[in-house]
Amino acid sequence: MWKWLHPYAKADRAYQLCNTLLPYFAVITVVFMIIGWVWGLAYAPADYQQKDSYRIIFIHVPSAILSMGAYSSMAIAAVIALVWQLRNAELAVIAIAPVGACVTAIALITGAAWGKPMWGAWWVWDARLTSELILLFLYLGVLSLYHAFEDKKAAGRAASILAIVGVINLPIIHFSVEWWNTLHQGATITKFDTKAIDSSMFWPLMVNIVAFAGFVGMVTLMRLKNEILQREKHRPWVRQLLNRG
């Protein structure tokens, strides 16, 4: 793995890698998002209890999954940044953080919009809602810590440390909050055997999850490219690139 990873420690190689990966992510995002949204919002059958309002699941669940996925990938990048001192991994931490914060906010807002007709309240102090809110606080903490530092090198390392501390705390927070109060409906997709969801709704949901994952990956890559260019703006290869374009 080391042999494979090593060249990308150089900023220009990492930039090229971003450029080659970006079109794939863009295609996946566009194709899956169109299929998923049309299928989910128009063709999937209405729920017998929640009627059409359940359709927000096709945005709510993917964004909630990706909010946690983005945090774990941020933490993995943070570990790589601190252990192998790769500067590009620090940049990746910072590239992921705002995207993750946005996805978390989307999950919270769509959840509130879903909660109003179902539970009769925009917000209830339920375990999952609370831990999602705390996740948002952790993202915002990483972001504000990064922006508080003048020296961006130290900022990246400080943000990485905080991301790792957060990921150690996240399961503790999650289980403590779960134990504290639970109102949220049970997990939709983990129970394959008990069929918590019908396959006519399951497959559009899966397509939407892939679409959201592609979207998060795409935006992260675009942000990573910008971060690399900004950090390396005095290097000759960036000058060349900018003069050419």
Place this chain on the structure above:
Amino acid sequence: MLRQHSYWQLFSAVCKKDLQLAFRQRAEIVNPILFFLIVITLFPLAIGPEPGLLSRMAPGIIWVAALLSTMLGLDKLFRDDYHDGSLEQLIASSYPLPLTVLGKVVAHWIITGLPLVLMTPLFALLLNLDNQALIATVLTLLLGTPLLSFIGAIGAGLTVGLQKGGILMSLLVLPLYIPVLIFATSAIDTSTMSLDYSGQLAILGAMLVIAIISAPIAISSALKVSVS
């Protein structure tokens, strides 16, 4: 490099120095307690003085006040050492930094956490807590406040080099305090129903052990980032 002192000597020297500084500047010890007392006074004024309501809300009030008052001392934990350069010397020395940091955090707990534990009977009186709940409150504070010091010191280490680190530090640290708050208040709640709350105490104790082992490492790497 030559190491003339044992690890225990290092730990106790760092701890003793911080305690000595605090005892020479008594305000540092007294102010968090006064703050705690004033916050607790505000609650009956804000929500009404009915004894039943107060004793129902007392665990939450005491714990939120404890969280806030430990935040007060955290800002100063590394700041003075950072400004007079001794933090840099501690990092550069051949002794392990996590051990030094452990000494400082323990001193911080003795200065801000321990007085709260000792003053709890007074607060229990003010908030109409019965004896059972008082014992539970003392036990949770005894296990919980060192945990707050350890977690908070990570935030303090990350923000020590910043101009306006104080408010940022509370933003970073308070979300991480939530599990402590949940288990501590639930232990006190359980005790008011005369049920067994040793489970919650065991979890708090487990979290404290994990914090003692892993937090000094995180704090020292945070300090290295802040000083470099």
